[in-house]
Amino acid sequence: MIDTHCHLVYENADPEPAISRARQILDAIITCGYPRDYEKNIEIVEKHREFVFLTLGLHPVDNKDMSSEEVDKYLDFVRSKKDSILAVGEIGLDYHWFPEKDSEQGKMFVESFSKCLELAKQLGKPVVLHTRKAEQDCFDMVVSHGIKHAVFHCYAGNMTLARQIIDNGFFISLSSNINRSKNTKKIAKSFPLEQLLTETDSPFLSPVPGKKNEPANVKLVVERIAELRSMSVEEVDRQTTENAVRFFNMPLELKDKGLSNKEVNRLN
Secondary structure, three states: OEEEEEOOOOOOOOOHHHHHHHHOOOOEEEEEEOOOOHHHHHHHHHHOOOOEEEEEEEOHHHHOOOOHHHHHHHHHHHHHOHHHOOEEEEEEOOOOOOOOOOOHHHHHHHHHHHHHHHHHHHHOOOEEEEOOOOHHHHHHHHHHOOOOOEEEOOOOOOHHHHHHHHHOOOEEEEOOOHHHOHHHHHHHHHOOHHHEEEOOOOOOOOOOOOOOOOHHHHHHHHHHHHHHHOOOHHHHHHHHHHHHHHHHOOOOEEHHHOEEHHHHHHHO
């Protein structure tokens, strides 16, 4: 199992206990770094090589306080870390926190998102998309920029767009809030399993009210998908893990499943 999206660095919490628990049941964790915390994320990845992997992105919450020059400088740093990251992300738009998309700030978000998409193309990296209440606009920009490898992290949009996402060869990531949306359960039940990923978005989206989320809870996502599809947990685990290795081109040996990254890519 792989938690394809979490935030190991958050509010100065010690990530080591969660990483230790995750090692007992997961094949890997992918943590997401931002301008405010990338240094700590890089330290964690270096400490836990071959288990914790990294993406670097630009969330609108960070972007709102950055000038165009600061964005460019940060993206230059991301470029310099090409060989250390699996993807560019999370990146995107957020109309929940920033609904005035026609404002100057909204235009700035679009400009930064565009720069991030172009950077991913230049680096040959997939993108991890943040699309809260902005799913259609993010999809349109991804398509117009010619992006070929994208995952819609924690997707919460409508079913019509979800089908377009799949038809375009993109991926949808299901998180530990899988039970909170009818559409999410429909996607988990009937969409091609080969285009689904699993994540926790921890420490957010806890499946247990009042308790902080953590990467090990991705097991609950896999179990719920298996239940909805009337499949074994082992089958769903194998396929979604292979999906993650293939999508992110992860340098990971899946010993328990008998496959290496090279073998997974050859199967697809």
